[in-house]
Amino acid sequence: MTELLTPETEAEAAAIIARHHDSGAPLRLCGGDTRSGFGNPVEAEVTLSSRALSGIVAYEPSEMVMTAKAGTPVAEIEAALAENGQFLAFEPMDHRGMIGTEGTPTIGGVFAANVSGPRRFALAGAARDHLLGARFVNGRGEAIRAGGRVMKNVTGLDLSRLIAGSHGTLGFLTEVTFKVLPAPKSAATLIVTDLTEEDAVKLMAAAMALPLEVSGASHLPYSVRSAFLNDGINGDSATCLRLEGLPESVSARLDKLAAYAEPFGPLTRLGDADTRELWREIRDVAPYQDRSLRPLWRVSVTPSEAAALVGAMRLEAAVDAFYDWQGGLVWMRMDGAPEADILRALLKKHGGGHATLMRVDPAARKLTPAFEPQPAAVAALDARIRAKLDPRGIFNPGKMAQQEMAA
The missing domain is CATH 3.30.465.10 (Uridine Diphospho-n-acetylenolpyruvylglucosamine Reductase; domain 3)
Structure with missing residues (x-):
């Protein structure tokens, strides 16, 4: 002390x-x-x-x-x-x-x-x-x-x-x-269910390119979805797209977003109160608030490479993950060792980025650099x-x- x-x-x-x-x-x-x-x-x-x-x-x-x-x-x-x-x-x-x-x-x-x-x-x-x-x-x-x-x-x-x-x-x-x-007067979320991680990343990128001012784009695979959504929504995964602003604007933009996303999978709409609760939980990484010391990584990566990076990591270790920032931010939890060398090597192969160790047991913390190594000039x-x-x-x-x- x-x-x-x-x-x-x-x-x-x-x-x-x-x-x-x-x-x-x-x-x-x-x-x-x-x-x-x-x-x-x-x-x-x-x-x-x-x-x-x-x-x-x-x-x-x-x-x-x-x-x-x-x-x-x-x-x-x-x-x-x-x-x-x-x-x-x-x-x-x-x-x-x-x-x-x-x-x-x-x-x-x-x-x-x-x-x-x-x-x-x-x-x-x-x-x-x-x-x-x-x-x-x-x-x-x-x-x-x-x-x-x-x-x-x-x-x-x-x-x-x-x-x-x-x-x-x-x-x-x-x-x-x-x-x-x-502060936005109103908020709503469109949820597309049953997408693979690869298709979810593509949808999020497409949604962000639309002139609809999407202010949040997150994909919750089946392994974590129940930590956020306990409202009976069917489907194995949930891809969440948030809209904010004046109520009339949010409603009109939500209709346009739903029309665009309908071919991708089943749709569910969340109202203002549920939207605010959902995105607080996404913000605070609700699935991994388990009071454990299982290694937890915050990985910043090119959005288009996010699903491929997670897939490659799963071939090396037992990994659970979900996506924020359109796929540009991956919260990745390991069931065993931190596997820092493997993760950072794979990150370089998938376009580069930053892997920051947010949580780990004290013994591993002493042995594992928490931050991405800097280039020599930096x-x-x-x-x-x-x-x-x-x-x-x-x-x-x-x-x-x-x-x-x-x-």
Whole structure:
């Protein structure tokens, strides 16, 4: 058990970090600690958490911009936005059920891990695409401001984007400023059943190419479908296509989408409430919230290669999987060993991508790099950036030894 420090001000955090810089003693950085079992192991006797740095600093609904302290719970952010008909368009997932952690998700943690959900591939982009500015403390104990509070201000934007997805290896986030968007008034899902994984990927690609603004495309094979849909829908698999917007627009587009998809297989329509529940479960990887430590991979791959990659992996190991992002994101669970070398070798054969180990037992975690190995040039650039921001390497040492820069 490490010592837990929860500074209530940025100045307190900076003083703590300055002392560790002087001594060279490592610090484990976190927000609500909901991803504590993720990434490469961190060896540190002290944990520095932002959970006491909490509260909405500024919110301008008409400008669609919010500033909040890094430890502010995501639920508090979402509640304030909902009162004004707005939301976090990048749909951040909740990792607790999948990884088996407790704690409270924080807005700083969302940006530090670049957390994004099903809407990421279609319209919204990643969390970092919504980050306008940030305040953080670097490894010398210096407070730094990057970016600004308005979307036109791009000063320091690249530094903010580097912090997003760095998992606490470049700085300790104390405050974030981000854009928000109007929440859709209505949502619906068209489900096509009985498709093979190969045909489902083709349908999702075709649906995304239609001028219908599909905001979610996921395929749930039979092995996982019951974890989402317990409503008596017949069929071995479910290919889910989401539409959002004004009620009249959603209804008209749903009719057009159904007319296009009808030749592919039996159709079922879900209304607003069922749609929102289904996509929350897809976002939070409901089938693998089993409190087990069976290895779970988050695989980013070219959508057209997704089914072939899963099929090739099944020839090597006992694998279960389902697809999000039109097939560009595969959640893959192993029944045995992580099989990292096999998976990453197959990924290269199928167009490349990233395989990130999200969950595994502690012994295997020590032996298996959690992140996709970097190309030499990227690794060299990453090392130079870290040397500037954390010259003594005290932040989350080991966490991102092999970092997925394009998370």
